[in-house]
Amino acid sequence: MVEALPALQASCGVFARKPATASIGEGALARPVQDWQKACAAIASASGDDVLRATIEANFTALAVAAADTDKSGTGTTGTFTGYYEAELNGSRTKDERHTVPIYGVPRDLVTVDLSAFVDKLPPAMPRQVVGRVSTGARGQALTPYFTRAEIDADRAVADSADALVWVDDPVAAHILHIQGSGRVALTDGTTLRLSFAGHNGHRFKGIGSILLSAGVLKSATMDNVRTWLREHPAEAAAYMNQNARYIFFKLGAADGGPIGALGVPLTPQRSLAVDPRVVPLGAPLWLDTTDPDGHPFRHLIVAQDTGAAITGVVRGDVFWGFGETAFTTAARMKSPGRYMVLVPRDPP
Numbered sequence: 471m472v473e474a475l476p477a478l479q480a481s482c483g484v485f486a487r488k489p490a491t492a493s494i495g496e497g498a499l500a501r502p503v504q505d506w507q508k509a510c511a512a513i514a515s516a517s518g519d520d521v522l523r524a525t526i527e528a529n530f531t532a533l534a535v536a537a538a539d540t541d542k543s544g545t546g547t548t549g550t551f552t553g554y555y556e557a558e559l560n561g562s563r564t565k566d567e568r569h570t571v572p573i574y575g576v577p578r579d580l581v582t583v584d585l586s587a588f589v590d591k592l593p594p595a596m597p598r599q600v601v602g603r604v605s606t607g608a609r610g611q612a613l614t615p616y617f618t619r620a621e622i623d624a625d626r627a628v629a630d631s632a633d634a635l636v637w638v639d640d641p642v643a644a645h646i647l648h649i650q651g652s653g654r655v656a657l658t659d660g661t662t663l664r665l666s667f668a669g670h671n672g673h674r675f676k677g678i679g680s681i682l683l684s685a686g687v688l689k690s691a692t693m694d695n696v697r698t699w700l701r702e703h704p705a706e707a708a709a710y711m712n713q714n715a716r717y718i719f720f721k722l723g724a725a726d727g728g729p730i731g732a733l734g735v736p737l738t739p740q741r742s743l744a745v746d747p748r749v750v751p752l753g754a755p756l757w758l759d760t761t762d763p764d765g766h767p768f769r770h771l772i773v774a775q776d777t778g779a780a781i782t783g784v785v786r787g788d789v790f791w792g793f794g795e796t797a798f799t800t801a802a803r804m805k806s807p808g809r810y811m812v813l814v815p816r817d818p819p
Contacts, residue, residue, distance in 0.1 A: 474738070474770065475513075476738055477738040477741040480735035481754075485510055485753060490504060491503075494754070496751070499750070499812060506815055531816050533813075536784070537549065549785025549809065550785075550806070551787045553790075554744065556794075557646050561639065561655040565634070570637065573635050575634075575635050579603050580601065580669065581613060582669070584599055601670065601672025618717070635663075636657070640701075648717065651666075651718065653729075666722075667730075673716045675716040675780055678710065692805075732775070738773075738775075739792035740789065740790070742772070742773060743776070744776035745777065745786070752775065754773070754813065755812075755813040756771075758770055762806070
């Protein structure tokens with residue numbers, strides 16, 4: 471349990487910077503930020519599994535998360551838990567004959583609109599943000615959808631509005647980087663460049679695995695099978711990858727520490743979880759009960775520190791496995807049933 475302490479402390483650091491009037495979570499999970507800060511203060515002095523366990527039991531309440539069954543017969547606490555990792559690529563700071571695939575920063579003409587600034591209470595199913603670009607037509611300026619993956623990759627639609635942070639040698643590795651949201655690039659000069667998620671083009675995500683399954687070219691769409699097939703069929707790969715219209719933009723990350731998740735803190739292998747923030751508040755600790763890809767029990771204290779386009783639903787999560795090929799093969803095979811409980815500060819007596 472104590473292995474989760476760095477992740478817990480990172481989340482507590484975020485809560486400490488929240489204004490006193492803030493609230494964390496929604497509905498039954500909502501708690502004033504002061505309650506989180508008090509619970510975090512108790513965690514700060516904890517050391518060792520037994521002390522940390524006793525501290526959490528004294529300061530937190532565990533709430534089981536359940537989704538309504540599709541047949542309306544009751545509630546279900548079981549969902550699906552997958553894995554992700556920090557991608558590994560080879561690249562160059564400048565374009566050359568080998569390194570021809572750009573990894574872009576956020577385009578200067580990309581506009582993100584926070585709908586909550588215009589609508590007091592957004593329906594749960596409505597997105598919180600709209601992404602697009604300003605175009606001028608007969609009726610003046612308007613926000614229109616941003617360029618798709620095909621337009622960006624094939625037509626270089628953002629070449630004049632976005633900076634290429636680095637050029638890599640493998641379009642398949644670049645696509646996987648977009649799915650994972652973070653990566654390290656080994657450069658030709660012997661240094662390493664770290665990339666973190668910075669934004670997206672606003673289009674709906676469609677997994678490359680489901681695309682290849684629908685096309686009938688794969689019968690099993692694990693991440694490693696998908697990567698192998700795309701690399702073995704380069705002439706067809708681009709067309710299939712472009713069916714996922716969503717495109718990710720990056721920023722340069724710090725050389726040390728883990729990749730930065732949606733909460734804004736470094737991710738911790740096997741202790742950071744991507745969740746649907748409409749259900750689970752970012753920064754909250756959880757008790758996760760699932761299995762690893764080899765069927766071994768995976769019962770851990772873990773922290774909600776990231777999000778993902780494919781991570782939607784009440785009981786749904788993505789375990790961060792770390793960096794490199796070993797993390798890739800683990801994350802690629804994970805698709806396990808499981809359940810979790812969210813830990814929230816106890817109500818004051």
